[in-house]
Amino acid sequence: MKHLNRLFVAALMFAGLSSQAQDSNNPWAISFGANAVDGGRVSAASKVEDQFSQYFNAKGYWNIIPSVSYVNVSRHVGNNFSFGITGSVNKINKFVGERPTNPGEYQVSNPGDLMYYAADGVIKYSFMNALKSKWIDPSAHIGGGYTFMGDASAGTVNGGLGLAFWFSEQVGLTFQSTYKHSFDETRTPNVDIASHLQHFVGLSFKFGGKDTDGDGIYDKDDACPEVAGLKEFQGCPDTDADGIADKDDSCPEVAGPKELNGCPDTDGDGIADKDDACPEVAGPAAMNGCPDTDGDGVADNLDKCVDVKGPAENAGCPWPDTDGDGVADKDDKCVDVKGTVANNGCPEVSEDAMKKLNAYAKTILFNSGKSSFQKQTFPVLQSIAAILKEYPTSKFSIEGHTDSSGSDAANLKLSKDRAAAVKNYLIDNGIAADRLTSEGYGESKPIDSNKTAKGKANNRRVEVKLAN
Incomplete structure (x- = not known):
């Protein structure tokens, strides 16, 4: 007891x-x-x-x-x-x-x-x-x-x-x-x-407890023991703070809803941006998130005729469109080259293309007082021809100019001959004759002073312009 x-x-x-x-x-x-x-x-x-x-x-x-x-x-x-x-x-x-x-x-x-x-x-x-x-x-x-x-x-x-x-x-x-x-x-x-x-x-x-990543969660309980994280995610991080641990987040760097495994849906069509072919415009899942404006079964991002119904084999157009520029082959003057509707299916010459043409034209060198080319000019002429071939329906005018040295008559004739020489070279190298014209203006259109050697050099030039 x-x-x-x-x-x-x-x-x-x-x-x-x-x-x-x-x-x-x-x-x-x-x-x-x-x-x-x-x-x-x-x-x-x-x-x-x-x-x-x-x-x-x-x-x-x-x-x-x-x-x-x-x-x-x-x-x-x-x-x-x-x-x-x-x-x-x-x-x-x-x-x-x-x-x-x-x-x-x-x-x-x-x-x-x-x-x-x-x-x-x-x-x-x-x-x-x-x-x-x-x-x-x-x-x-x-x-x-x-x-x-x-x-x-x-x-x-x-x-x-x-x-x-x-x-x-x-x-x-x-x-x-x-x-x-x-x-x-x-x-x-x-x-x-x-x-x-x-x-x-x-x-x-x-x-005796081990916490490798120092996040306050012991390794034995830490689902991400090498990377610091949060207790609510068993020690795993949530980089984009969308409430989904990075290990379970298909888009860990960008916040998104749980229904889409943490990925955003910018257009709100229920398709995550990463899987949406048109993330900025809502569309059905059947079209990979893209709309089909004309309802022809061809998503707008693949439809060359967005507002007109057409079969998939014609890229959504009611007629064949080989180059896919929205202009039917029957109306397309450049069937194999993508262009614009305004230019009958042919590409329009861009401002950048014109800058390149004239940059090349300024480097054309003629023999002194003649319309014959110096040897180093031929690669430049080939580059000009290559650009013109990209715009098969566009027409161009070749213009020649001189400095004030010599008589007006002699300078006018020399400028005309040099412009014609450039035109003829381009025709001989694959550019249709009806696409080119040439003209000379002598010393009448200077772009610099004729009182200095540098100014005269700038005035002796060839210019390329779009023609109607």
Whole structure:
């Protein structure tokens, strides 16, 4: 009955197992602090309230040394269980005698400043997860060990309860009370020191967790252990902040709805931009997100006649359109070259093309006072011919100009001859004669001063212009 009373008192106290509060994130823990060996005879009190008052009478019954007097190392083993080993030291200088001096009265005596050493193994179960708490950690523990205490040294079977307060995920203040029952009831005179209570208070530090990317989520729980992320995504990042983790986001750099796996849908047609052939214009899935304005079954992006129905083989036009410029072959004067409707299916000469033609024309070199070409001019003439061939229906005028040196009549004739020489060369190299005309203007249209050598050089020139 005496031992049952001791266990009852231990079960009612608020204490904690000082080094067993770790979990699977930080499987290892170490703790240290002070311990007290309770010298009171808990079973001697007749009432429960007396047992409590005696239990908390630290001054009257507890043996304490003013230093760090215990160390514990433990490891989490799963399912809220952990196993640890505790080593403790103390000095026994007060213990309640076994026999009362008067009925109901027990004398506290010094058994001789006995040194106390204990090594104990502890199996603990934590109730913190059951309470869904992050900082209050009640627990129960059992175990066994060996206590060295003078003639009363013996093996013990242990049990008790505990309470820890975790200030952070890894640091906590913990308490413990353990009843140690000895099967060797060796006595010193008037003192029973074999079975007893031992109390602990100390700091615990959990460690051993690995967090490679430093995002506060341990690798074992981190779906992206190499890249820092968010807790709500199991440690994975959400770069575009659309609520979808990058690992599950088909467009991690651009925000989009969950229905489209995180990809945007600019035109709101239900097709992600990355899969939408016309992302800026809404269209049905059957047309890859493109509209079909004329309803001929050919999407506008492939339809050469967007506003007129036509078969797919004619690219959506009611007639063949070989070059796909929207002008039917029957009306297209440039069947094999894409052009414009305004120019009857032929390409229109661009401003850039005219700039290139005249850039080449300025480099045409003639023999002095003649209309014959210098040798290095022929590649330039070939380049001019190549550009003209790109616009098979366009007509051009070749114009010649001179500086003011010599007579007006001679300069006029020379300019006409040189313009004609360029025209004839182009005709001889594949340009239709009816597309070209030539004219000379002598010195009448200068573009620079004729008073300097540089100005005269600029005035001696050939120009190419569009003709009607």
